[in-house]
Amino acid sequence: MTFEPGGETIEVPDGTLISQAAEEAGIELNLPCGGQGRCGRCAVVVEQGQVLRRSTSRLSPEALEEGYALACQTVIESDVIVTVPPQEKIERRLPTAQRVAKITVPFAYDWSRDQPIQKYFVAIKPPSLDDNTDDVARLKRDLQGQHGIDVQHLIMDLPVLRKVAGVLRDSEWRVTAVLEMDTWLSPDGPPRLVDLLPGDMTSSCWGVAVDIGTTSNVVYLVDLLTGEVVDTASDYNGQIARGEDVISRIIYATKNDGLHELQDLVVGTINRLLARLAERNNLASTDIYKMTVAGNSTMIHLFLGLPPESIRLEPYITTTNQPPPAKAEQLGLDINPQATVDCLPGVGSYVGADITSGVSSSGICVAKELSLFIDIGTNGEIVLGDCDWLIACACSAGPAFEGAGVRDGMRATAGAMEEVWIDQGTLETSYRVIGDEQPRGICGSGLISLLAEMFITGVVDKAGNLNLGLDTPRLRAGDHGPEYVVAWSQEAATGRDIVINKVDIDSLLRAKAAVYAGFSVLARNVGLDLDSVARVLIAGAFGQYLDVETAVQIGLLPDLPRDKFRFLGNTSILGAYWGLLSRERRQQVNEVAQRMTYLELSADNSFHDEWVSALFLPHTHITDFPSVMELLKNRADS
């Protein structure tokens, strides 16, 4: 057996694990999970020869195709050559913003005429004493004559009207009319003259799709002529400094001039992203003629300057779930001042436009099979349904998955442990840190993997109690009760131990129980079993980094066949993108918002019972989690 790239060769009997052979050959393989095939960190490439893969957990079909195998789960059956890749070469999921760049439109119909921003070049007959019609009437006459536009009720606002005379004369009556075909009022409303440009400017046409997340804002720059996303930019929502979650933002907004301040902050963030996109792509911000926006209801309220107080207070009411179109100049956005800013509609206070966008862009709303759509963040929003019906709920998971409310929790930024493994034998930890730095804390995905590892290795029992009887210095009595040391002070950037305690674990249990109870109540409400779900679609920035295995192990996700799970990434911005590009798809979001039944969990009698049942690892009803039962049985056997 030969190891590349070093070329070390060693003789071992058939049936030897690659990890054992590597150890014998003096090659250090990272085995953070202690060789249990759970972490995927020991993946190697089998270049030549026969092997038997006992488990392929964490390896994608593409990776298998390329010969990847888990060193701790694969035995050799012939002479083999194996390449040990540099550890970090194992692909991590990339942030959505990068992954979806250069989308091209797969629409079956002619979206290029369907998207509402249209430019028309018009050569206008100059006026004379015999033909002294006014400027606007001339423009309308030729728009109708040359392009068949129904101009009878053409909407034109003062700022555009003020430039008409100058543009017509400076350009010698050869101009480009930028029309928005309808969105301002209604799907069959009259067109609006958004701008008038000198000469023929029809060779480019720009729009932007925006996702206003509580944590991150994302902007797609979209070429409206080709439908391509030509560039993307994202950054933290500037409001973060005024509160990490929607509730603290709402509270902040009610104080003094908090609402204006929060509005300015998010607009400032979006403007910085717009400036970056404009500069990189060599265009003027005024060349952007449309913005379509998705986001949760609180984010949309703060963006539009609508007071959000009543979202937080029972009975949880928004000012509106269907914001009217606004103009960029009204909001201080650095695109064309006359551009329409179209905020997609939501369903209620806690099922906003981010979810209707997700349901529309993921295609649940047109699928025959039953889908479960999950967006987990501070709140878990859950949708169950198909092309005939849709039901949604929001479960207040609390900020634990965002790393808040946990002693050493933190956001998923540089220095955050994003994955943790516990060695079954030694109960020692290994971890992966964002940015490969010394750890400063643990982010949401790290907490989930830590809790799963603690449970599987017996560090905590099914009620989340720490087993202080185990023989490891990592388990100890802390200031706030029993705790487990994830990283010692000397490893940590903070210079102090990074720990998880019983209080933290309870927060995580409450959070995951709320989400799981949400699924259960939704399914029960429509009289279905979770088994009948054909697809589980996981959306949202946090979902991107979620590992299905560990999420099932703690009972956050239902224990369904793994091929039913799909990670969709940021479906909110995707919905905004489709809504920008297609009136048909934009209309679909409306239809989704109107069709979706919102189940208010705080008004549902069964929710509390379901939640209490879900407060255990993985769940009171362990039989609903066969794969976890199997794993625990294996542990007991070993």
Added chain:
Amino acid sequence: MTFEPGGETIEVPDGTLISQAAEEAGIELNLPCGGQGRCGRCAVVVEQGQVLRRSTSRLSPEALEEGYALACQTVIESDVIVTVPPQEKIERRLPTAQRVAKITVPFAYDWSRDQPIQKYFVAIKPPSLDDNTDDVARLKRDLQGQHGIDVQHLIMDLPVLRKVAGVLRDSEWRVTAVLEMDTWLSPDGPPRLVDLLPGDMTSSCWGVAVDIGTTSNVVYLVDLLTGEVVDTASDYNGQIARGEDVISRIIYATKNDGLHELQDLVVGTINRLLARLAERNNLASTDIYKMTVAGNSTMIHLFLGLPPESIRLEPYITTTNQPPPAKAEQLGLDINPQATVDCLPGVGSYVGADITSGVSSSGICVAKELSLFIDIGTNGEIVLGDCDWLIACACSAGPAFEGAGVRDGMRATAGAMEEVWIDQGTLETSYRVIGDEQPRGICGSGLISLLAEMFITGVVDKAGNLNLGLDTPRLRAGDHGPEYVVAWSQEAATGRDIVINKVDIDSLLRAKAAVYAGFSVLARNVGLDLDSVARVLIAGAFGQYLDVETAVQIGLLPDLPRDKFRFLGNTSILGAYWGLLSRERRQQVNEVAQRMTYLELSADNSFHDEWVSALFLPHTHITDFPSVMELLKNRADS
């Protein structure tokens, strides 16, 4: 014969003129026209006894009814008692603004439901967990349920949306919705929520009608519930300091930031008038929910901030003759910021919304008989037509009638001679000065009466040449050719002689010829004679002070039976008033603007010839002026 109030008694033979008797009795009667019965200044009241009135010129039927008689034209036929009124008691026409206050609506249909601003009180069911529809949807639901409003496409702008949540909760869900039923988009467009007020605020509803004249701005405060004009205010257009006429304003607007400055000035004037009305009538400026505006095309362009340059340059093109609705906040107007500012449509650069308003409010457009509508100012706008057709033209009279371009001309303000008489025998002048001050100059109506008097008394011939051969020191050679002294330096506030010279006279001739040629070309264009005109309607602030006799004598107005003439006052503001109050009447102005044919005189071959023919006093074709022929014959006889 007895004179009151002094009680002087004198014996005279039957057939003695009252003026002669007064002279014998030592009573000073003002006879500015030298006793020719032209000025009407010697009017007295015959209290008792028989008299014969040889002429009743300048006396209204009402005055005759009350016993008035011209002392210089009335002989006694029995014992009589005559009262000599204080000179200034003879009624002067009042400014329009005062005259039309307290208008009540004579509409035959239910205008109160037709006028577009409607307030609806709505008691909204508060939300609960079981009924958690958003605020806006609740409002719409109850607006539809309680008032039958079709709310499907209800337009709502951000500033209103931002107050919805607060108003609903502060008022405990009892609110007044202020709706504009359509005007924003089209006659059958959706309603718009202009404002949302706490409690029941339906007991008042305010709008304003505005006339933006080149010289004066007028605002009517209208109670939209009763249709009454409850108060009016007017002032000089603040732009006057930047040019007296539209052409100088346009030139000013093209320089540097001139357009913005002029816009600020007119908005400032209107805001001052609004503040005055609001204070006097104890209302908040934000209680005013609609503004309807009339004015000439240049004034409307400057008001809206549209560049007016092309109005001045051949082929004389406006940006638009049908300005779209604007919002008060866009224009900086101090009414409700969301109120619609509706500028009425015009026909072209020199036939603006002041004229379409006039044609609509004067009823020409629905009359069976043929009307000639004249608005004389710097430009004379003329409309000929009836319910089937309308043709209009504008003749550039120049600013002579505004008192500009004439050596001692001035605007019709305090110190202006507004009427002048010349004694046939002595060629001495008398005059009436606005404000009863010492004269500073001569305004338009004064110039017309002066020119008429000079012509009738032979001071000038029919070509306007001064007859230096006459025996009076008032006729002399001046620095700019022959001149006539209207007031000597010792009478004048300026301390120098007030004169009229040949250059001034030529300006006046060109001005009056342009207007008369306008009539002639219009009539010729439709193949009609001016005699077939049933009514001559004289509109405009200047028209108010115009005297038909003197205007006919110089050939400014056609010599038609005097009972065909009507002075309408400010028909521009009347049109704005009707347009504010009634969608039907507002639609009529649109229809007038579309139906009216605009005849561009500078493109008409016959205009120049007609103009040259009209450069004489009263006209080359003197036979078209029988009353003037008669007057001249009387003079020759005497």
